[in-house]
Amino acid sequence: MSKTAARSAIRGRFLDIENTVAQACEIHDQARYVEDGLLICLNGKIEWFGTWQDGQAHLPPDVQVQHYPDQLIIPGFIDTHIHYPQTEMIGAYGEQLLEWLDTYTFPTELQFSDPAYAEKIAEFFVQELLKNGTTTALVFCTVHPQSVDALFQAAQKRQMRLIAGKVMMDRHAPENLCDTAESAYADSKQLIEKWHGKGRNLYAVTPRFAPTSTPEQLARAGQLKAEYPDVYVHTHLSENKNEIAWAKALFPEQKGYLDVYHHYGLTGSRSVFAHCVHLEDDEWQCMHDTDSAIAFCPTSNLFLGSGLFPLKKTWEAQVKVGLGTDIGAGTSFSQLQTIQEAYKVQQLQGDKLSAFEALYHTTLGGAKALDLADQLGNFNIGKEADFIVLDLQPTALQALRQSRAKGIEDAVFALMMMGDDRNVQAAYVYGECAYQRSKA
Template sequence: MSSLLQTTVVRGRFLDIQNLVAQAADIAEQVRYLEDGVLISEAGKIKWFGPWQDAAAHLPEGVAIQHYPEKLIVPGFIDTHIHFPQTEMVGAYGEQLLEWLNTYTFPTEMQFQDPTYAAKIAEFFVQELLKNGTTTALVFCTVHPESVDALFEAAQRHQMRLIAGKVMMDRHAPDALCDTPERAYTDSKALIEKWHGQGRALYAITPRFAPTSTPEQLQLAGQLKAEYPDVYVHTHLSENKHEIAWVKELFPAQQGYLDVYHYYGLTGSRSVFAHCVHLEDSEWDCMHATDSAIAFCPTSNLFLGSGLFPLKKTWEKQVKVGLGTDIGAGTSFNQLQTLNEAYKVQQLQGDKLSAFESLYHATLGGAKALSLEQQLGNFDIGKEADFIVLDLQATALQTLRQQQAKGIEDALFALMTMGDDRNIHATYVYGQAAYVQPK
């Protein structure tokens, strides 16, 4: 308990986005950059934040100042879609979505019925998040309740805010990975009661995707959501054109892929749909009307050949969006590398993705996508003290490039183009250093 009450004082260069915006062009006006700032946290929350010259009256006695004069401090990265059981199968060769699931994913996930194995991978997974500057994530587990316990227990050791849930899947998968509608309901209900709101843990009802759930299972998933309206829904949507055609065959009574989820009560302000590469206009309208969110996963969309996500349309349609690494179809835990690929995806569509918009999606915009903008995403007083210390010159090439940087925006863009886990100097979770890069 003493660590919970610990006070931390951090000094350095700080950069965040002050407020949510309705269009990308407004983000630059909300950028807050302190060349020499101070953040004071107490009991995991930001108690004071401002310039060094105003800090004297707020500095607590007897607390050492952790000073990072050459580094850049930003809010912790938020990953809105990732699979912890797929950690060990990153970079599996040669398939698109449906074949990739059958060839690689399902055999890997069968191992997670073993609690010891699940615990080992969960701890590795959490360490990788921290090593890459991710302080909050929305996570797929497997069909096994043991996988959920293992992940939340690993996150709890770091007081880390994770949202996760047991996969619901009762068809079109190996028997060893299938549950039943009733078992999915009872297991999920028990896990909600056990974990949702315990510390910083939050639960997500998690049907894998419409083809692997019967109508009966989706109906019970919707019933769970009605019974626990403050839990999340986390699933996949319109990732691959073959997948979309399959959904239309399986659910002919619905008006399309998203309408399957909507019909069963699974859209809403805490519903996050990964990918959404090929949404129809009516589906964009439904996403907006229901306040549902999208997880944009550029590295996996490119790796599986799924398509180019129209990020610009999220602004036009006013649909919440966050970034997802989507390990293990995604190829990196690192949000800097994810933003590097996101930039290229937009370039291929004739659009630009600025450094400040990138930071927004990785922090405050991601918090909004998870309905956590009141708790996370910037350095506002009262928010949870999750932040990362970035080394902009982790390699010789980066050092050369940063010496030519024309201001903070150019420096940030170079970091997001060239950066990786070597640039994460330290990760602070709930006010405490949870990861420090080895010297």
């Protein structure tokens, strides 16, 4: 019998966004709050969801119910952009993007040539995701194939749905961190065959960003995408103004930065571009036309001084977007802390970010950005049972604020503005408890 060949049942307060939406104003109508609900899981999927009163008729007599009467249960957070090899260099001082890569990132990533080291950091990374309530992530590895193996092995042990890939980088980086167009293609192809669609693992073709790949390598990346249409593409775009100028100078034959990726066949419904802080109008149109997605990474954008992402524009242009922590330029694994900074970024632009819109971007909207909304993101029957249990008052200050909450939306907004990993009491992956906060 496999690990998940059994039913489990969870009772408590549930909140999710029931359907994907086209405008932020529609989210409130899709917010589904069940004060006393029941979730029944079978073989890792949601078998039944509704009120406790209705659900008892669907509950087999031999299934023990795990009851969380005082907590809030929501779908697991989805992180649409994060670098696991940068875990140990989080919070590195004083540089903007290009200098930061040379000073901190590249020296750290060199260590992942050692499989034992990669395995140690992968284990830490996956546990840290769960501790913060993140159950699915789109992840950068390093140029080393063994970095991908280590991460997928760590995810597979926990039955987590992770998307990851080997970095492709054949110029403008230290020599012993560079591959070639041919080796990147061959290594990536082998990794796709080994991992993509095995268990819950999915593969992403991962050129670091256009300036660190030759035209020949980007063509090979596009070839991989054409040969394996259901794999992902994961890269960076328009994060920093100097980076944009550099990309344009390196590819003068293209109309702009995004057009470099588009030219090589790297846009599409499973293509996720991190940052996109400084997109031009025709690039917004291309993102929409190709059904490509953006990972909004506010803690990183603020930490590196990259700029303020125009989240409102994603609704206007009808471009998919999810939230990303972007460890290690990002400063926290917590999507709650990421939401806090996203809210401030919008405030600085004269816009708002409601509690339910933030919930959408970190759950169902993130699943849509990853082309997984049919499998993840809410409690609809048939979806994969990834969810988290949140303690709304783990500190005296949060308890005081929650005592004044005016309904569920206000309670969730307070949680998002004050919360962190201490709020995550448990994380369930594929219907089973994968993380439980210690009571100590």
